[in-house]
Amino acid sequence: MKDSVLLHELVSHSAEMRPDALVLTNQSAHLTYGELANFIKRFASGAIALGLARGERVAVYLEKRFENVIACFGASAAGCIFVPINPLLKPEQVAYILRDCNVRLLVTSQDRLALLSEVLPDCQDLSHVLCVDAQPQWDEFLNQPLVALPRRIDSDPVGIFYTSGSTGKPKGVVLSHRNMVAGAKSVAGYLENSRDDVLLAALPLSFDAGFSQLTTGFFVGARVVLLNYLLPRDVIKTIARERVTGLTAVPPLYIQLTQIPWPESITDHLRYFANTGGRMPRETLTALRKHLPRTQPFLMYGLTEAFRSTYLPPAEVDNRPDSIGKAIPNAEILVLRADGTPCAPNEPGELVHRGALVSLGYWNNPPATAERFKQLPPTMPSLVLPEIAVFSGDTVRMDEAGFLYFIGRNDEMIKTSGYRVSPTEVEEILYATQLVR
Numbered sequence: 001m002k003d004s005v006l007l008h009e010l011v012s013h014s015a016e017m018r019p020d021a022l023v024l025t026n027q028s029a030h031l032t033y034g035e036l037a038n039f040i041k042r043f044a045s046g047a048i049a050l051g052l053a054r055g056e057r058v059a060v061y062l063e064k065r066f067e068n069v070i071a072c073f074g075a076s077a078a079g080c081i082f083v084p085i086n087p088l089l090k091p092e093q094v095a096y097i098l099r100d101c102n103v104r105l106l107v108t109s110q111d112r113l114a115l116l117s118e119v120l121p122d123c124q125d126l127s128h129v130l131c132v133d134a135q136p137q138w139d140e141f142l143n144q145p146l147v148a149l150p151r152r153i154d155s156d157p158v159g160i161f162y163t164s165g166s167t168g169k170p171k172g173v174v175l176s177h178r179n180m181v182a183g184a185k186s187v188a189g190y191l192e193n194s195r196d197d198v199l200l201a202a203l204p205l206s207f208d209a210g211f212s213q214l215t216t217g218f219f220v221g222a223r224v225v226l227l228n229y230l231l232p233r234d235v236i237k238t239i240a241r242e243r244v245t246g247l248t249a250v251p252p253l254y255i256q257l258t259q260i261p262w263p264e265s266i267t268d269h270l271r272y273f274a275n276t277g278g279r280m281p282r283e284t285l286t287a288l289r290k291h292l293p294r295t296q297p298f299l300m301y302g303l304t305e306a307f308r309s310t311y312l313p314p315a316e317v318d319n320r321p322d323s324i325g326k327a328i329p330n331a332e333i334l335v336l337r338a339d340g341t342p343c344a345p346n347e348p349g350e351l352v353h354r355g356a357l358v359s360l361g362y363w364n365n366p367p368a369t370a371e372r373f374k375q376l377p378p379t380m381p382s383l384v385l386p387e388i389a390v391f392s393g394d395t396v397r398m399d400e401a402g403f404l405y406f407i408g409r410n411d412e413m414i415k416t417s418g419y420r421v422s423p424t425e426v427e428e429i430l431y432a433t434q435l436v437r
């Protein structure tokens with residue numbers, strides 16, 4: 001395919017080659033690449049007709065549905081910055097995000113808008129609300145005359161993904177077009193994705209790994225199945241019904257999936273399962289591989305501030321089941337001491353990510369940005385401009401062969417009797433007893 005530079009071009013370039021190929025499935029409904037590309041153009045024209053300028057924020061507060069995808073990629077085409085909001089957040093949490101990044105347009109549904117009725121008056125910058133299930137509002141918005149789209153470059157911001165806020169107020173990680181397109185290319189490369197793949201979007205689209213199912217799928221012209229599941233068995237039923245070839249999920253979901261039966265036929269078409277959002281317990285990995293003997297496991301590590309950092313190839317899983325692997329393509333992972341010097345093999349240190357996926361920092365939060373995004377010493381004597389890397393706050397070690405092992409979060413380590421203990425290591429031992437769910 002052509003080299004995509006901007007996020008929405010992932011769709012338009014695939015649409016040029018295969019306009020009739022399916023791109024999205026939601027229950028029994030489908031969209032083609034040609035239809036999605038047209039909706040994206042029409043959404044962008046509607047946003048511009050409202051008076052939204054380049055760089056203004058468009059929040060999307062919806063469950064996984066076609067309109068969610070159209071709004072995010074349409075905002076990109078309009079030169080705006082999309083802000084996907086987890087549909088499980090409470091009204092006060094949603095309002096915090098709307099205020100924090102000064103959202104101008106909120107795209108939601110009538111039911112969700114009713115939930116926000118008491119908090120929206122405090123969102124002073126919010127000038128437009130668009131309900132995707134309100135007729136004729138949605139149709140009128142999409143039927144504005146098509147206009148020329150603003151010029152953008154790949155270093156421009158395109159999305160803001162809010163972290164969980166487990167250690168305080170959530171922070172908005174600002175991602176550029178380059179971050180997201182380079183991430184799609186890298187992930188599709190090591191997962192060997194192709195246009196024949198069917199990817200399941202089980203994770204929230206407000207989660208970087210969840211949104212990555214869209215970008216990775218669109219990069220290669222694959223189909224993405226949107227799923228709002230209630231029970232783990234809904235995930236398995238959807239994988240079987242849609243003949244899904246790629247599944248990416250987090251350890252809590254995988255733990256639940258191992259406790260229910262899998263149809264034997266799934267391993268015939270499920271080419272890989274990938275883990276993200278924390279280390280998968282070894283017991284869970286073993287159980288999954290019993291269910292899926294012909295499916296390749298990919299163990300991954302990532303942080304929103306750099307989208308994706310490492311992966312462990314399936315061929316290494318038996319040799320190093322506890323490893324988070326090596327750097328993904330087009331990234332370098334360093335393990336540094338507190339003074340910035342490289343750690344020796346197997347010496348614990350902070351994981352530092354450098355490369356094209358390093359985000360633009362935290363929205364409107366210079367102190368937090370300065371804490372996580374720091375200048376590296378020049379890697380080559382001829383380089384003059386400073387390079388900024390992400391200092392993850394995660395403690396890891398790197399063995400003699402260059403494979404990385406996660407130890408724990410720096411801000412979660414427990415000190416007892418003079419020793420630093422990782423809660424993750426304690427969890428691993430508890431899971432291994434098979435006495436804890």
